[in-house]
Amino acid sequence: MKRISVSPAVCHGKACVRGTRIMVSVILDNIAAGVARADILASYPALTPQDIDAVLAYAAELAREGTMELPLELTA
Numbered sequence: 001m002k003r004i005s006v007s008p009a010v011c012h013g014k015a016c017v018r019g020t021r022i023m024v025s026v027i028l029d030n031i032a033a034g035v036a037r038a039d040i041l042a043s044y045p046a047l048t049p050q051d052i053d054a055v056l057a058y059a060a061e062l063a064r065e066g067t068m069e070l071p072l073e074l075t076a
Contacts, residue, residue: 001061003054007073015058015070017051020044027055 005018015024022044030040031052041047 001054001058001070003051004058004070005073006070010073017047017055020046022047024055024058027052028059031056 003018004015004024006013006015010016011021011023016022017024017027027040027044027047030043035043037049037052040052041049
């Protein structure tokens with residue numbers, strides 16, 4: 001989960017792609033809506049294909065476990 005982070009100073013503490021303000025939920029919403037990976041990457045140039053993979057892995061872990069520990073970042 002090196003690519004996903006949580007910081008109270010970024011997006012109200014929601015899980016984001018590390019180093020961005022792109023929330024995991026936004027990427028998942030796009031995928032659920034059938035938006036192609038190429039289109040997601042074009043819409044969010046800071047993302048990489050590996051970031052999308054990490055978002056999906058994070059969501060799978062949450063579905064499996066219900067919760068998931070992430071290190072809390074104290075700097076934005």
